[in-house]
Amino acid sequence: MKSDCIVIGAGYSGLAAASLLAKQGFSCTLLEKHTAIGGCASFFRRMKFSFDVGATTLSGVQKHQPLGKLFDVLQISPELKQLDPAMIIYLDDKKIIRYQDKKQWIQEAESHFGKKGQAAFWNEIYAIDNAIWQLMDKNPEFPPSNIKDVFTIASRLSNIKALPLLVQLFRPMDILLEKHGLHHNALFKRFINEQLLISTQSFSDSAPIVTGAMGLAYPSETYYPIGGIVKPAQLMLDSFRKHNGTLIMKEEIVKIKNTSSGEYAVYTAKGNEYTCTYLISSIPIWNLSDITSDSTIHPKAQSYAESFPKAWGAFTVYFAVESDFMPQSVYNQVHTKSTIPHCEGDSFFMTYSMSDDIKKAPQGWHTITISTHTEASQWFDIPQDIYEQKKQETLTFIMNEVHRIFPELEHAPKEYIEAGTPVTFAHYTGRHRGFVGGIPHSVETGFLGLPRNNDGLQNFYHIGDTAFPGQGTPAVIMSAMNAVQKIVKHNHTVI
Secondary structure (H helix, E strand, O other): OEEEEEEEOOEHHHHHHHHHHHHOOOOEEEEOOOOOOEHHHOEEEEOOEEEEOOOOOEOOOOOOOHHHHHHHHHOOOOOEEEOOOOEEEEEOOEEEEEOOOHHHHHHHHHHHHOOOOHHHHHHHHHHHHHHHHHHHHHOOOOOOOOHHHHHHHHHOHHHHHHHHHHHHHHOEHHHHHHHOOOOOOHHHHHHHHHHHHHHHOOOOOOOEHHHHHHHHHHHHOOEEEOOOOHHHHHHHHHHHHHOOOEEEOOOOEEEEEEOOOOOEEEEEOOOOEEEEEEEEEOOOHHHHHHHOOOOOOHHHHHHHHHHOOOOEEEEEEEEEEEOOOOOOOOEEEEEOOOOOOOOOOOEEEEEEOOOOOOOOOOOOEEEEEEEEEEEHHHHOOOOHHHHHHHHHHHHHHHHHHHHHHOHHHOOOOEEEEEEEOHHHHHHHHOOHHHOOOOOOOOOOOOHHHOOOOOOOOOOEEEOOOOOOOOOOHHHHHHHHHHHHHHHHHHHHHHO
């Protein structure tokens, strides 16, 4: 089967790239290993209940931001509810409310962490966040992945005011905390580090100021997608099909080769062969390295896989609960009394379906998804009884913490209490070692060495969370839009 473009993986980035390419008139085939779209933002059903695979938020939907631009181009309108407060954080005996309004949030932060430095720190965080979104809107090269990108960004007169931000790509968030006299505020640093972990996959001593600011500011504008995080993805798929795109499910890629005519040939476990001019891969770099040994892609893919051997795994909990109780926000971060067994963070993130969202649960019921960070390798290659014991210990601890914070749920009827580990994610998504969230942002690794959208390989593009690491859905959409822009530009040049 021959297409102009093949997109590998029907997660958010793959769907975005495929739908945009199809709308541009390219013949496009989208190949997905699983039986459902969405990737790490997918869902599963248990009878009358629908669960998000991961506890995640939706943001970046303003008109100048990635999802907002995508929705506008595709002319789709997901059913979203803007949240205020955007998130609730439970830290020790404190209930910290992340208000949408900046002034209101600063007052809230001062009431919990003291007035010293809070206003100046958060004003700078929001200013950096705003400037970065504007910079990315005008510069598809951002964040820069090589020296050429840096000079291209620097050469645009409209970027002169934003040039100082480039320096902040290489400075850790701790420097900003120290600047505002907050580096010795232990409670505030605990708060900041757990917020950074769920957004940039790293802590204040290594998270770059730029991406750290984006991670800390995003709760100012979060949305709840009615029916689950997969619903916007389904609208992307509808647009893709409307423009004659072809989605083929249950097609696991086992080999990619270059053809004698300069095209790419993609082979699947079912023995099918697909060829294309442009190949767009949304699978992680580690998986890409495994299937490209016979292609020109392999040296770069292998180099990246070796340079970034580790990423985070997720431990997840799912259950349905019958209760009239509705928390103040559907998004909640719970700081635990002690370290979660077999996990790395001291908090977990919980999403709670809205009372009127009958697409996720019947009236009177809610579905809950909980995620926390875990070191992936500890869950593999161990005896089954040890694996089940660790899984049960972690599940029990998290459920006890849920009941501590939300006593209204302790004795409420529950169904389908289940847990997932990196082994679960590896099984269902095919992601190497169950890695999620991409490559952690770090000043140690540096942005110039991170995997690029295009590495000079003819007609090959890499998108997804290991092309523009972390930051969740907005970032993977941005990586897809940048790749499509380059393909369209190249195609017009060729023509």
